[in-house]
Amino acid sequence: MVGTESFFIRTSGCNLRCWFCDTPYASWHPEGQVMAIDALVDRVHGEGPSHVVLTGGEPLLPAAAVNLSQALMDAGFHLTIETAGTIDKPIACDLLSLSPKLGGSAPDPGEHPRWNRLHEERRLPLETMQRLIHAARDFQVKFVVNDQRQFDEAAEIAEALDVKGGNVFIMPQGTTLVELDRAESWLRPLTESVGYHYCDRMQIRWYGNRRGT
Structure with a gap:
């Protein structure tokens, strides 16, 4: 958590x-x-x-x-x-x-x-x-996603692993707040529409992209 x-x-x-x-x-x-x-x-x-x-x-x-x-x-x-x-x-x-x-x-x-x-x-x-x-x-399966194609691939892998939506987490690729905000605008709605969890990169929002986070 x-x-x-x-x-x-x-x-x-x-x-x-x-x-x-x-x-x-x-x-x-x-x-x-x-x-x-x-x-x-x-x-x-x-x-x-x-x-x-x-x-x-x-x-x-x-x-x-x-x-x-x-x-x-x-x-x-x-x-x-x-x-x-x-x-x-x-x-x-x-x-x-x-x-x-x-x-x-x-x-x-x-x-x-x-x-x-x-x-x-x-x-x-x-x-x-x-x-x-x-x-x-217990387990979770987390995918780092950069675009629609990768989201579709993540869904295919989750299905191949027989993993249900509640155990799937989607994280955007990005190292800046601008990149994360841009990704969230389209990736969060898509993620939640199929019953997956959206997993933001909170360590970057809190501390920035630096070692130790």
């Missing part, structure tokens, strides 16, 4: 390369410090929030992802995992936030031919996504 106080754990490293990635320090140029799982759990305890969001990069990519998620669950935290759904691991969480990458999300083939190819090969393993959904206590 928007506004719920949460502790974010961002893993470094990603197996995709979306052109619009807003965390290049966790994908194109991965950085960060190495921390033991026990130390991470202690850090969360020290900060206070009972909700934890495990995100990335791609949080299912690290070898310790399963152990980390289980440790957080065992410690009594409400855990949300934000994933592109391309990696199948027996992951424990309260809420799976699955974000399939749509066509047109790959990096420029001229500048990044290898990553363009890998991105397209990896971005939409429907069977893997279905297994993750079925294993989750």
Whole structure:
């Protein structure tokens, strides 16, 4: 829920390369410090929030992802995992936030031919996504949409995954208030007309397009 106080754990490293990635320090140029799982759990305890969001990069990519998620669950935290759904691991969480990458999300083939190819090969393993959904206590499927074509594609993927409207969230692509307002004028009515949830990019409205949001 928007506004719920949460502790974010961002893993470094990603197996995709979306052109619009807003965390290049966790994908194109991965950085960060190495921390033991026990130390991470202690850090969360020290900060206070009972909700934890495990995100990335791609949080299912690290070898310790399963152990980390289980440790957080065992410690009594409400855990949300934000994933592109391309990696199948027996992951424990309260809420799976699955974000399939749509066509047109790959990096420029001229500048990044290898990553363009890998991105397209990896971005939409429907069977893997279905297994993750079925294993989750609760789930949502979130699509970042830039135009009508992508909205239609998102609806097709939701149908292929057998996901009902109440579990589908549509988020506009954009990094400025002007872009978000322009997108909302046509995308919100369309989204709500088919029973999906419109998910604005509130972190940009509150803090701007900057690191740490």
